[in-house]
Amino acid sequence: MIRVFRTIDESIHQVNEIYDGCWVALSAPSATELLDISNRFHIDIDHLRAPLDEEERSRIEVEEEYTLIIVDIPMIEERKGKDYFITIPCGIILTENLIFTVCLIETPVLEVFMDGRVRNFWTFKKTRFILQILYKNASMYLQYLRNIDKKSDEVEKKLHIATKNSELIELLELQKSLLYFSTSLRANEVVLEKMLKIERIKQYPEDEDLLEDVIIENKQAIEMSQLYSGILSGTTDAYASIISNNLNIVMKFLAIVTIVMSIPNVIGCFWGMNVGGIPYAHDPTGFWKIVIFSLVITIIGTIWLQRKNLFK
DSSP, rough: OOOEEEEEEEEEESSSSSOOHHHHHHHHOOOHHHHHHHHHTTTOOHHHHHGTTTTOOOOEEEOSSEEEEEEEEEEEEEETTTEEEEEEEEEEEEEESSSEEESSSHHHHHHHHHTOTTTTTTTTTTTHHHHHHHHHHHHHHHHHHHHHHHHHHHHHHHHHHHHHHHHHHHHHHHHHHHHHHHHHHHHHHHHHHHTTTOTSSSSOOOGGGHHHHHHHHHHHHHHHHHHHHHHHHHHHHHHHHHHHHHHHHHHHHHHHHHHHHHHHHHHHHHHOOOOSOOTTTOTTTTHHHHHHHHHHHHHHHHHHHOOOOOOT
């Protein structure tokens, strides 16, 4: 899908034609749409397709007529009724008079611009627009990182009540998301540093504060992802150790119970042998005497094991 936006009278409007100063947003474009944009604006078709590859790395490529910037943006993907945090590439193509964005799906990072919820935003101020996208992207990372922290707290509360595999798997998924976020943020930081050195992307004095905010937000997101990843990794390891320790306790208890229960079994085996000379063989009360004797020996053995703290 191709949509064209332009700032008119200090507000964003969707227009039908592409002309100078417009922002062209491509969301899950078809092959025909990509080919049309490539032919009309002399953009390499491979560069238009690159952001549509989920495994595409963040980078900058400078061509004669345009500059390609690819960054990773955070997304929430729903699977089987649960939300998973992932990252996907988003491409920004800067020409002399236009800005193109290419992404697999509609993203919250760009939707706020389309809805006019960003102040001091003009489609024809291309450098500021790029910085505003990167700033919003870093802010979205921070928001999702806080959501991950809240979800991990909720899972921990469930684990305090009962340790289940589903909760541990959810912790592992959150840890995986943090790893994706951390890797993507570092790659975005490299892209930001390279972008600032490109002469084609002009820097204006009024954009300096915004640039500093972008750098600060991105670094803060990196630090938060590393912090949460360390905490979550330690939590997962701790619960794994608790589960292993609980299993050892259960196995130890069952082994002791087996030993205690084997005492009357051994006594019964001796008195059940089919040979002569068995005590109480002709005593009418012999059975009950053997039962009482077995119980006494079992109780003594249990008390002895308990004093050795083997039941704990």
